[in-house]
Amino acid sequence: QVQLLESGGRLVQAGVSLSLSCAASGLPFGHYVMGWFRQPPGKEREFLASISQSGTTSHYADAVKGRFTISRDNAKNTVYLQMNSLKPEETAVYYCAAGTIYYGLAQTDYMYWGQGTQVTVSS
Numbered sequence: 001q002v003q004l005l006e007s008g009g010r011l012v013q014a015g016v017s018l019s020l021s022c023a024a025s026g027l028p029f030g031h032y033v034m035g036w037f038r039q040p041p042g043k044e045r046e047f048l049a050s051i052s053q054s055g056t057t058s059h060y061a062d063a064v065k066g067r068f069t070i071s072r073d074n075a076k077n078t079v080y081l082q083m084n085s086l087k088p089e090e091t092a093v094y095y096c097a098a099g100t101i102y103y104g105l106a107q108t109d110y111m112y113w114g115q116g117t118q119v120t121v122s123s
Helices: none
Strands: 003-007 011-013 018-025 033-039 046-051 058-060 068-073 078-083 092-099 110-113 117-122
Touching: 003 092, 018 033, 018 092, 018 117, 033 068, 033 078, 046 068, 046 078, 058 068, 078 092
Parallel strands: 011 117
Antiparallel strands: 003 018, 018 078, 033 046, 033 092, 046 058, 068 078, 092 110, 092 117
16 A cells, blocks of 8 residues: 655754655655645644656745755655754644645645654754
């Protein structure tokens, strides 16, 4: 079955960088748009970034544009999220997702979801 496994989440101080990974299995990875979302405590899940099947096109939420970078390695079936200058309000569970909708800005664009990885940013 399809499995998306996020890793890399941990407790960090504000201002530092952190990289998340999401390893996919059970699907033709290179055929899927991949996205990253997050859900802060008590809030709704929000879109962060998406990347096209080939990795040549990416889109970002305004809140993270210029600080976060999404990338993928189709040979490793893995998508990454590099996060710089993290803020305390970015404490959240971070999820990766796989879908087939170009751009993939909405949760409903994605068919498969990981279990999430916790990122906690202390002030």
